[in-house]
Amino acid sequence: MEIGRPPHETVFDAMHTADDVGARLAVDHLVSLGHQDIVHVDGGEQPGAAERRAGYLDAMRRHGLGGRARVVPGDCTERSGSEAARSLLAAGALPTAVVAGNDQCAIGLLVELRHAGVDVPGRVSIVGYDDSRLARLATSTSPPCDRMPSNWPGSPSGPPSNGWTANRALRQGSSASPPPPCRARRDRTGALTSEGGAIS
Template identity: 55%
Template sequence: MTPERAQPVTMADVAARAGVSRALVSIVLRGVPGASAANRERVLRAAAELDYHPDERARLLGSGRSRRLGVVHGLHEPFHGELLDALYAAVAGTPWRLTLEPRSRTRPEPAAVRALLDQRVEALVLLGPGSGRAALQELGARVPVVVVARALPRVDAGVVRTDDDAGARLAVEHLLALGHRRVVHVHGGRAPGAAERRAGYRRAVREAGLRPELVAGGGDGAAGEAAAAALLAGPPPEAVLAFNDECAAGLLHALRARGTAVPADVSLVGFDDSTVAALSTVSLTTVAQDPAALARHAVAEAVARVEGDTDRPEVVVAPRLVVRGTTTGRARGSG
């Protein structure tokens, strides 16, 4: 019976147990030619008896590989948390591991990217990056890059995103089917996906013979609360499509605080289907992205680019509508 060891078993320990050199142990464990059958058997038996496990990280570094995908995520973006969860599931059972670096109001995206490159990641997965096209093009020329949740044509990077245009159309069509005729979009400004959601909203409203109405918003609850004040400065709309769930939650709170009932007075739709949408106090109708599919495709794109397969089309994942408690049929009688 092998006694408990305070220190991890090393290759030198295996060599001593097998009565061979450390170099020969390395040859056997790497599976390369150069050891006799007898020596190979002795080394493998010694490794098994000592429960020896090679240092995978050291082996990879020695080969010039790290098998690590660097992920830049928004520290205060709830949907990014769901994407990270899905990314970990996507690499489970593969040789690949994730290294995370956040961006925030006080830590810009380039700082997170530099930190990952310093850690010798083999590819970058950028969640909803805010960097400009030129900066991303330059980055893509240096290291394999996959952009998630942002449309980015004509840039040397893989792109995996939700069909934001189609998602906005789903939301508007749902509201129109409920009988609403004045549907306002609280948009996301220059945030990733915002332009596509605006386009989908405008197209769906115009196709119904109605006039688009846009109110400046953003990606957090404070933006939603500010938008509510603008919406209620005049006659309130019948329905609102918010840029995302966080914005919608801020709208919901502010509308209710001002005595506007949701959905009896105003129907409200968010975007993302993040964890906040399913809270019983929110119960938000929303357009769901598919974080599991986005993550699977992002990992596949990153690995393919590391291996030299860069001629790949963008991956666009279909959204779906999740109907909860913030939308209902039109209560007003006027047309």
């Protein structure tokens, strides 16, 4: 038995999670909170990454946000999350939410953004994927292993059977409603300020 490997890459009975459904669930969750500027840090060539990316893009289109969809290259490591966070910070226009390729990437984002003084989830919400132990620090989509499809496993003498499971609800921790729009004005010195202080 193998778990998680794409169906065309195994000759054994295999169990798969519906990664596209999980990514759509993450976007649905963020949109329900009021987010529209949602970025996806993808998982590169890792198993399930292409399906999660497709699910994110599909959900953004379904919510009428296809024109705002942004995919930042990454992989399934904390380092890639940190690098993605630095890339977003350098661009000067942070999204209000990020769907990370997995929980390790989400933690990298979380640590780097907070190190830069960004309030998570007050300014940027982050949703990971996998519901790992790291997810206790974040919001994460949970791929279940507690329900097996009725047709799985297949016959020992027959072709390999590929079971699919749906995703459960989100464990919440690092996602919230987006911040209110910034109201900028000029102070007596001519510097731009907002309700939160000076704008750099």
